[in-house]
Amino acid sequence: MLDFAEQPHKRKNLLTGEYILVSPHRSKRPWQGQVEDLAPDSRPQYDPKCYLCPGNSRADGTQNPDYKDSFVFVNDFSALLEDTSIEQFDEESLLVAESERGICKVISFSPRHDLTLPQMDLPAIKAVVDLWQREFKELAEKEWIKYIQIFENKGSIMGCSNPHPHGQIWAESSLPVEIEKETVQQKTYFEQHGRTLLQDYVALELKKDERIIIDNEHFVALVPFWAAWPYETMIISKRPVPSILAFTEEEKEDFARTLQELTIRYDNIFKTSFPYSAGMHQSPVNTGEHPEWHWHMHFYPPLLRSATVKKFMVGYEMLATPQRDITPEQAANTLKQQSTIHYKG
Amino acid sequence: MLDFAEQPHKRKNLLTGEYILVSPHRSKRPWQGQVEDLAPDSRPQYDPKCYLCPGNSRADGTQNPDYKDSFVFVNDFSALLEDTSIEQFDEESLLVAESERGICKVISFSPRHDLTLPQMDLPAIKAVVDLWQREFKELAEKEWIKYIQIFENKGSIMGCSNPHPHGQIWAESSLPVEIEKETVQQKTYFEQHGRTLLQDYVALELKKDERIIIDNEHFVALVPFWAAWPYETMIISKRPVPSILAFTEEEKEDFARTLQELTIRYDNIFKTSFPYSAGMHQSPVNTGEHPEWHWHMHFYPPLLRSATVKKFMVGYEMLATPQRDITPEQAANTLKQQSTIHYKG
Ligand SMILES: O=P(O)(O)O[C@H]1O[C@H](CO)[C@@H](O)[C@H](O)[C@H]1O
Ligand SMILES: O=P(O)(O)O[C@H]1O[C@H](CO)[C@@H](O)[C@H](O)[C@H]1O
Numbered sequence: 001m002l003d004f005a006e007q008p009h010k011r012k013n014l015l016t017g018e019y020i021l022v023s024p025h026r027s028k029r030p031w032q033g034q035v036e037d038l039a040p041d042s043r044p045q046y047d048p049k050c051y052l053c054p055g056n057s058r059a060d061g062t063q064n065p066d067y068k069d070s071f072v073f074v075n076d077f078s079a080l081l082e083d084t085s086i087e088q089f090d091e092e093s094l095l096v097a098e099s100e101r102g103i104c105k106v107i108s109f110s111p112r113h114d115l116t117l118p119q120m121d122l123p124a125i126k127a128v129v130d131l132w133q134r135e136f137k138e139l140a141e142k143e144w145i146k147y148i149q150i151f152e153n154k155g156s157i158m159g160c161s162n163p164h165p166h167g168q169i170w171a172e173s174s175l176p177v178e179i180e181k182e183t184v185q186q187k188t189y190f191e192q193h194g195r196t197l198l199q200d201y202v203a204l205e206l207k208k209d210e211r212i213i214i215d216n217e218h219f220v221a222l223v224p225f226w227a228a229w230p231y232e233t234m235i236i237s238k239r240p241v242p243s244i245l246a247f248t249e250e251e252k253e254d255f256a257r258t259l260q261e262l263t264i265r266y267d268n269i270f271k272t273s274f275p276y277s278a279g280m281h282q283s284p285v286n287t288g289e290h291p292e293w294h295w296h297m298h299f300y301p302p303l304l305r306s307a308t309v310k311k312f313m314v315g316y317e318m319l320a321t322p323q324r325d326i327t328p329e330q331a332a333n334t335l336k337q338q339s340t341i342h343y344k345g
Numbered sequence: 346m347l348d349f350a351e352q353p354h355k356r357k358n359l360l361t362g363e364y365i366l367v368s369p370h371r372s373k374r375p376w377q378g379q380v381e382d383l384a385p386d387s388r389p390q391y392d393p394k395c396y397l398c399p400g401n402s403r404a405d406g407t408q409n410p411d412y413k414d415s416f417v418f419v420n421d422f423s424a425l426l427e428d429t430s431i432e433q434f435d436e437e438s439l440l441v442a443e444s445e446r447g448i449c450k451v452i453s454f455s456p457r458h459d460l461t462l463p464q465m466d467l468p469a470i471k472a473v474v475d476l477w478q479r480e481f482k483e484l485a486e487k488e489w490i491k492y493i494q495i496f497e498n499k500g501s502i503m504g505c506s507n508p509h510p511h512g513q514i515w516a517e518s519s520l521p522v523e524i525e526k527e528t529v530q531q532k533t534y535f536e537q538h539g540r541t542l543l544q545d546y547v548a549l550e551l552k553k554d555e556r557i558i559i560d561n562e563h564f565v566a567l568v569p570f571w572a573a574w575p576y577e578t579m580i581i582s583k584r585p586v587p588s589i590l591a592f593t594e595e596e597k598e599d600f601a602r603t604l605q606e607l608t609i610r611y612d613n614i615f616k617t618s619f620p621y622s623a624g625m626h627q628s629p630v631n632t633g634e635h636p637e638w639h640w641h642m643h644f645y646p647p648l649l650r651s652a653t654v655k656k657f658m659v660g661y662e663m664l665a666t667p668q669r670d671i672t673p674e675q676a677a678n679t680l681k682q683q684s685t686i687h688y689k690g
Contacts, residue, residue, distance in 0.1 A: 001432065002432035002433070002434045002442060002443070002444050004442070007429055007430075007432070007444045008424065008425050008426055008429055008444065008445050008446075008447070009432075009434075009442050009443060009444045009445055010442060010443055010444075010445050010519070011440075011441065011442040012441035012442065014439065014441075018522045019522055021424070021425075021445060023424035023425065025426070026422060026423075026424050028422075029422035030404070031506065032506045032507065033501055033504060033505065033506030033507075034501040034502065034504070034506075037382075059375070077371055077373070077374035078371075079353065079366070079368035079371050079661070079668055079670075080353050080366075080368065081353055081370070084352055084353055085352075087346065087347035087352070087354075088347070089347045089354075091549065092545070092549060094359065094545060094546050094549050094570075095356075095549065095570050096356065096357035096359075097347060097349070097354050097355060097356040097357065097570075098347070098354060098355055099347050099352045099353065099354045099355075100353050100354055100355050100366060101353075102353070147665075149661060149664060149665045151660040151661060151664055152660065153657070153659045153660040156378055156379040157379065158657065158659045158660070159378060159379070159657025159659040159660075160378065161376065161377045161378030161379075162377065162378075168660065168661070170661055170665070174355070176664075176665030176666040177363045177364055177665065177666045177667075178663075178664055178665055178666070179665065200437070200439060201439050204436065204437060204439050204440070225439075225440050225442075277659045277660040277663050277664070278660075279660055279661075279663075279664040279665075281664065298663075298664060300663050312498075312503065312504025314498045314503045314504040314505075314622045315496040315497065315498040315503070315504075315513065315622040315623075315624055316424070316494060316496060316513070316515055316624075318523075318622050318624075318643075318645050319494060319496055319521075319523055319622070319624040319626065319643060319645075320492075320494045320515070320521030320522065320523055320524065320624075321521040321522045321523070322522075323424055325424075
């Protein structure tokens with residue numbers, strides 16, 4: 001019998017087809033390496049220098065409206081541009097490139113500079129979910145857009161350069177690398193079983209109940225069996241829908257509730273604003289039907305031992321295979337034990 | 346015509362088959378985010394508390410020998426263990442795992458605590474190369490070992506917890522994820538062309554001379570066309586050999602020289618000890634012939650704008666596609682303009 005809690009082993013990520021390495025015995029290793037600075041824990045409700053606060057001006061001189069819930073605009077430093085012509089480049093099949101067209105947007109989650117998602121109330125989080133759905137719908141109406149990536153970088157350790165609660169949407173003319181992989185894996189499964197991969201996976205996880213953190217009417221939050229980051233989680237819709245477009249009012253409320261509870265549990269682990277990159281994976285758009293695609297959201301948080309010691313995905317991880325120390329089951333237990341009331345009260 | 350220096354575009358990584366996104370116009374973006382601490386720039390030649398310095402004791406009480414050039418030992422906190430039994434785990438093909446057997450070693454590059462590779466003299470670097478070759482040979486003699494990953498994490502920003510110059514070797518019972526990908530890509534090419542992928546790629550890069558940094562008798566160092574990290578580079582042997590095992594004395598000397606020059610150029614860019622994760626990719630062992638496999642070494646350095654501002658591979662990059670701002674050609678130019686004499690003299 002493979003002993004997950006003691007033996008070094010590899011686990012298969014069903015969504016990418018790739019493995020991760022688990023070294024459970026290694027968490028005893030002492031840490032003498034880099035320690036992160038803690039960001040100041042209190043911020044004003046309004047910061048006159050923040051480019052996301054209501055009424056302030058941005059880099060290009062535009063003035064933000066005096067918004068009351070959430071607010072969206074095209075990123076002043078977009079990585080993708082809408083007015084790019086589509087060009088190919090190919091030299092002896094050895095140098096291969098093509099231009100990429102896209103739109104990058106920024107979403108402010110709240111007019112309040114001092115909050116984060118887990119500190120917002122349910123109606124405010126629900127308003128963000130509504131906006132995500134509206135934006136997805138609007139962007140998907142442009143025929144040239146094939147994929148819409150909704151995500152959030154939270155915390156300076158995740159490259160977030162402004163603590164005002166916000167996320168991003170990058171919509172583009174071709175499928176990103178990770179989406180290609182997940183499409184292949186989900187499609188193969190759907191063709192073989194006539195059910196989505198995540199439908200069957202969630203059913204098995206609910207039965208085993210070893211990695212489930214939240215289980216409500218419409219969503220589960222769990223530590224995937226193949227989690228690479230120490231406290232990596234996924235939110236998965238119980239109904240096999242391809243995208244947020246299909247969410248009913250009830251589902252949107254449940255999703256908001258799940259988001260709130262999961263991020264509160266995160267903050268409570270180390271009594272800190274828990275950094276992460278998170279984002280939804282959804283069906284490509286304007287590329288025919290995708291019955292194989294099952295909406296889900298990934299959370300990739302970097303912290304490992306404390307509010308200031310992260311997991312480094314470096315040498316072996318970059319060159320060979322992602323590697324983790326604590327097991328996904330241990331991480332799920334820690335998350336389950338947290339209070340659902342934010343430590344700041 | 347696709348304008349690499351102006352248009353957002355994707356480039357194909359020949360070794361993995363995956364794309365990266367280039368946003369050349371985005372380097373104008375101001376940076377208000379996280380800034381790294383600089384590690385103290387001077388260290389003693391000998392540190393009585395360092396577990397790598399000659400004569401000192403390690404975590405388990407073992408005493409290091411009074412070594413004169415380099416020194417290797419099994420990692421006291423190995424992620425992989427030699428005495429793991431091989432077990433499989435499969436539940437409905439949804440939870441899939443297998444145990445992994447391996448050996449993790451640490452290589453001290455020098456008895457001197459205060460040096461790094463670019464500050465060492467050529468004979469000392471050559472001694473490290475000799476040791477890598479010897480270790481590869483010895484490990485490959487164990488039949489159960491299928492792959493040997495030689496690498497270095499340099500700098501605390503890359504998770505390196507001891508500044509004493511050192512690297513690692515993880516040898517294991519199955520092929521890591523990145524090696525699987527590179528095997529597929531190289532095999533497909535070799536079967537079609539009867540030459541290695543990197544042989545033809547290097548020939549084309551030498552002809553174009555836009556991304557070459559070093560070109561000597563036996564090696565080239567270049568910024569690959571598909572580099573994801575700002576100053577990512579590769580060292581590639583001109584002779585299509587599967588592993589370091591095949592290097593002649595002359596090749597080992599040339600490799601040491603290439604390593605020295607490349608890392609000196611790195612340090613000179615920002616006048617800092619340039620952090621990176623670097624490692625060789627080589628043919629699997631004890632798995633039959635691999636004529637498709639062409640030895641190379643990857644350098645993944647995190648810095649982007651200065652000694653303290655790195656590139657964050659976060660939300661979009663983790664969920665979708667790796668993304669870069671400056672073009673590989675701009676990075677190659679910067680590297681080419683550096684002096685080959687270390688800034689510290
Ligand atoms: O082995 P070390 O130096 O203690 O640890 C470092 O390198 C390892 C291999 O890349 C990583 O798994 C660790 O996260 C990193 O901190
Ligand atoms: O767009 P931002 O917040 O300025 O930038 C941040 O998120 C982007 C998308 O994940 C990354 O490309 C950047 O490296 C990161 O600093």
